[in-house]
Structures are given as C-alpha cells and as structure tokens.
Amino acid sequence: MSIEITTLLFFLSLIFFLVLGLPLAFVLGGVSVLFLYFTWGADAFYMVASQMWGTMGSFTLVAIPLFVFMAMLLERTGVARDLYRMMHLWCGGMRGGLAVGTLGICAIFGAMVGISGAAVVAMGTIALPAMLERGYDKRMVLGCINTGGGWGILIPPSIMMILYAMISGVSVGKMFAAGVLPGLLLVALTVIYVLGRCFFQPHLAPALPKEERGSWGEKLRAIRAVILPIGIVAMVLGSIIGGMTTPTEAAAMGVLGALISAAVYRKLNWDIVQEAAIRTFKLTGMIAWILFAAHAFSSAYQGMGAQSLIEGLMMDLPGGRWGIIITMMAVVFLMGMLLDPVGIMLITLPVFLPIVASLGFDPIWFGILFVINMEIGYMTPPFGFNLFYLKGIVPPGITMRDIYWSVIPFVIVNIIGLGIIMVFPEIATYLPNLLF
Template structure:
C-alpha cells in the first residue's frame, strides 16, 4: 500500500472516531496500535512500551500535577475577589477601566497558575456581574474575560509550555522566558483596543460614577491585595530566573505560595485541599493518558514513513520557508477549533519540528507562535474550553451566541500579535538569550 493511501487512512480514521465523540486518548492510542500491528507486527508494541517508560521517568513531568494543584488551591482562596476590588478602585474612573482591571487580574492569574480555566471562572463570577451592572456592553465584558483567561498558557508558568518542551526537547526555562514579552505584547494590544473602543463608543464601557471610585486612602489600602499574588509570582519565576530552582522545582515553590495564600485568607481547610487534590489527579491522569497515546501515534507515524511525505508536501507550499511556517499556523488554527490543545501538540509537533529545524527557525520562537495559536483555540467556537467555562458562570440572560460573537475582535488581536512576533522574532527570543 502506498504511503499516500496509508496517510489518508490513518488521519481519516483519527478524524472519524474523534467526530464520533470518543475520548482523544483512546482514539489516538487505539488507531495507532491497530496501524502499528498491521505495519510492523506484534513486536512494534515493545517500541511503544519503551518510549512510554522513558517518558514516565522524565523529571519534567513532575511539574504538571504541581502547577495544576497550585491553580486549584489559588482558585479557592479568595485572592481574585480582593484583586478585583483593588482594580475597581484604581481603574474604574476611566472609560473601559473595569475591563482594563479585569485584563490586569487575568495577567496576574496567568503568572500564578499556568492554566486557562482559573481566571475565566474567577472573573466570570466576580467581574462580569459588576461590569454588566454598571452598563458595560455584554460582548465587551465577555470578550475581555475570554481573551484574558487564555493568557494562562502563554505567560509563564505554563503547563502547555512544559509539554511542548517535553515533546520537542527544548528547555522549559527558555520557553518560560520566551513567553513573558509576547504576553506583555498581547496585554498592551488588548488594552489599546479596549481604550480606543471605549473612547469612540463610551456607552460600551462607561466610567464609574464618582461615588464608586473611592478615596485615595481606600485605594492605597486596597493595594495590599496584590502583595500575595506578587509573592507567588516571585517565588515561581524569581526562583527560576535567579538560578535557585529548575522550572520543575519552581512548581513546588508555587504550591508552597498557594498554600500560604490559602492560610492567609483562612481557606486552608481539609475540604478545599481534598477537592483540589482530586481535581488535580483527574486532570493529570487525563494528560498522562494522552501522552501515552501520543507515543503510540508517534511510533506508528514514523513506522509508516509518512514524515517524508509531509515534508515533501510542505516543500511544495509557495512562499518558501515563511510560507511553510504560515501554513503550519493556519493548520494549527483550524485544528484548535475542534481538538484538545494537548492532542494537537502531540499530533502535529512530531511532524512540524523536523521541518522547522531544517528551515533554520528557532524552536523556542516557533513554540511561542504555537502556544498563542493554542490560546486562540481556547477562545474560538465551536469547542473552545473558555467558551464553556464562561457559559457555566454567566447570568441566565446571556446566550452561547453572545459568548461566541464576543470573541471575534479579540481573536483578530491575537492574530495581529502572531504577525508582529513573526516579523520581530526578538520579542520571543531576546529574554531567553539574556537569562540562559
């Protein structure tokens, strides 16, 4: 059977079973095992087992359950409520101020937890009702929470960056450093959009009345809310940049910071710790099964020799090396609308990375573009995770259509950011060069 037909059958089978709604891990692993058996026979399973065993011994994987547990604890401490009160006082007096404050809190959460859902749920519960009560346009409010919540996978620490580093062999520390300036770029671009839109259409995001803006004494007292979040960020990122810990060990520092925060907010309770631990086990177990299935996929894919076919197809794309990179981004963009980000990484990266390296591009720079695309996937219909996180906490009057349409301008901002980082790679590569 020709390699072209094998490739068509392989990916066609994956797509067919995924569209049936079967779990990604079992589809990826099951289809790969079947193709492996008919390609190389029973002995090929030893190769898969060997790869899985090697992955299980990876020290980098320890960071995943630690960062997840850290996020689950922080989500329940009440730190988000105090942060929003502080932003309410400081930013509420300008048009679009509450939206800017929400974006700032999302950025702080992103620098603490490393996943997307925590900030979306927290701000959907706290910030959204506040903005709607004060006359904010619902699409503006929903879009701000949706896009800001996605920054958790770009601004370090990031679980997706750890997985990217594990799959591609790049340094986790370099990926973390590379995510800082692109994260700031996205914050600035989104803030500019909110301010300009609020200036041109004041009814979309009105300023708070004077009686709600607070006195200077209240504003300065409210600044105490940022001390614990800043402390957690310093414990995680500061320990990495200062050379005190590896990125994996820094995850343990983050857990310590989260537990201290829970104690300060008097939420250090057995019930909360138990719930956080159980959710951590569930999420980590899901990620591990997908990783194991991905090894079977990688082994099956390589055994068919399909990588040569993909490379030859990529070489035929017009526009040379940049045309190939843009084509990869387009492929990932559409995959992110329908598939789990972890699954997309494990399906595409074994194909893309040899090509990226052969074209002379920096894998860390490409990783940032890839992660931003995953971030877009979290906020785009029909299956973006943030859309469903948000739907779970919004008031009854807000429909799924409202949530879907609210993301359009913010997706365009993310695409513009990708273009800027492609044009100026130093945005992603400068800090890794400085720190490492």
C-alpha cells in the first residue's frame, strides 16, 4: 500500500473515532498502535514502550502535577476576591475600568497558575455579576473574561509550554522566558481595545459613581491584595529566570506559596488539600495517557514515512517559507475550533517541527506562536473550553449565543498580536537570548 493511501487511512481513522466522541488520548494512541502493528509488526510495541519509559524518567515532568496542584489551591483561596476589590477601587472611576481591572487580574492569575480555567471560573464568579449590576455590556464583560482566562497558558509558568518543550526538545526555561513579552503585548493590545471602544461607546462600560470609588485610604489598604500574588510570581518566575532553580523546583516553590496564601486567608484545611490533590491526580493521569498517545503517534507517523510526504506537500505551498508558517498557523487555528489544545499539539507538532527546523526558524519563536494559537483555541466557537467554563457559571439571562458573539473582537485582537510577533520575532526571542 502506498504512503499516500496509508496516510489518508490513518488520519481518516483518527477523525472517524473523534467524531464518535471517544477520548482523544485513547483514539490517538489506539489508532497509532494498530497502524504500527500492521506496518512493523509486534516488535514496534517495544519501541513505543521504550520511548515512554525514557520520557517518564524526565525530571521536568514532575513540574506538571506541581503546577496543577498550585492552581487548584489558589482557586479556593480569597486571592481573586481581594484582587478584584483592589481593581474595583483603583480602576472603577474610568470608563471600562472594571473590565481593564478584570484583564489585569487574569494576567496576574496567568502568571501564577499555568492553566486556563482558573481565571475564567474565578472572574466569572466574582467580576461578571459585579460588572453586569453596574450597567456593563454583557458581551464586553464576557469577552474580557474569556480572553483573559486564556493567558494562563501563555504567561509563564505554563503547562502547555512544558508539554511543548517535552515534545520539541527545547528548554522549558527558555520557553517560559519567551512567553513574558508576548503575554504583556497581548494584555496591552486587549486593554487598548477595551479603553478605545469604551471611549467611543461610553454606554458599554460606564464609570462608577463617586461614592463607589473609595477613599485614598481604602485604595492604599487594598494594595495589600497584590502582595501574595506578586510573591508567588517572584518565587516561581524569578527563581527560574534568575537561574536559582529548575522549572520543577520552582513549581515546588509555587506550591509552597499557594499553601502560604491559603493559610493567610484562613482557608488551609484538610478538605481543600484533599480536593485539590484528587483533582491534580485526575488531570495528571490524563496527561500521562496523552504522553503515551504522543509517542505512539510519533512512532507510527515516522514508521509510515508520512513525515516526508507532508514535508513535500508543505514545500510546494506558495509564498516560500513564510507561506508555510502562515499555513501552519491557519491549520492550527481551524483545529482549535474543534479539538482540545493538547490534542492539537500531539497531532501537529510531530509534523510541523521538522519542517520548521528545515526552514531555519527558531523553535522557541514557533512555540510561542503555537501557544498563542492554542490560547485563541480556548476561546473560539464552537468547542473552546473557556466558552463552556463561562456557560456553567453565567446568570440564566446570558445565552450561548451571547458568549459566542462576545469573543469575535477579542479573537481579532489576539490574531493581530500573533501577526506582530510573526513580523517581529525578537519579541519572543529577546529574553531567552538575554537570560540563557
């Protein structure tokens, strides 16, 4: 059987079982193992097991459950509520101030937890009702929470970056450093969009009345809310960038910071620790199966010789090497509407990374573009994870249609940011080159 027919059958089988609703990790791993057996015979199974065993011995992997555990603990402390109170006092006096404050809190959460859902749930529970009560446009509010929640996978530390580093072989520390400036760029672009739109359409986000703005004494006391979050960010990112710890050791420091935060807010008890640990075990177990599926897929893909076929097709695209990169981004963007980000990584990275290397592009820079696209995938209809996180916590008057429409301008803002980083790759590469 020719390589073209084998590749077509391989990907059609994946799509067929995914459409049936089966778990992606088992579909990807199961189909890959079957194709391996019929391509190389039973001996191929030893190769997958050997690769998996080598991966499970990686010290970097320990960072994943630690960062997840830290996120689960922080989600249940009073950090988000106090941060929102501070932003309420300091930003509420200007048009769109509460929306900008919400974006700021999402950025702080992104720098603490490394996953997407925590900020969406926290701000959807605290900020959404408060802004709706004060006359904010519901689609503006929903869009801010949706896009801000996605920054958790771009602003380091990021579990998605750890997985990218594991698959691509690049340094986790360099990926974390590369995510800082692009993350700040997207935050700045989104804030500029919100303030600009509120300037021309003030009815979308009215300023708070004077009696709600608080005195200077209240504002200054509220600043205490950022001490713990900044301390956690400094413990995690500062120790990595300063060369004092590895990402795994920094994750352990982050857990310590989360435990201290829970104790300060008097939320540290056995029930919270137990619940956070159980949720961490579940998510980490899922990631372990995903890694197995990734190795099986990579082995099957290379064993069939599909890599050379895809490379040949890519090289024939118009526009030269930039046309290839733009096509890759377009493919990932479309897949983000239908699949979860980890699944997209497993399917595309074994195909794309050799091509990126052969074209002479920096894999760190490409990784940041990829992660931004994954962040956009969290917020794009019809199956973006953040859309469903929001739907689970919004008031009854907000429909799924409202949530879908709310994200469109924010997706455009993120795409503009992606384009800027493509044109000016130094935004992603400057810090890694400076610090490492």
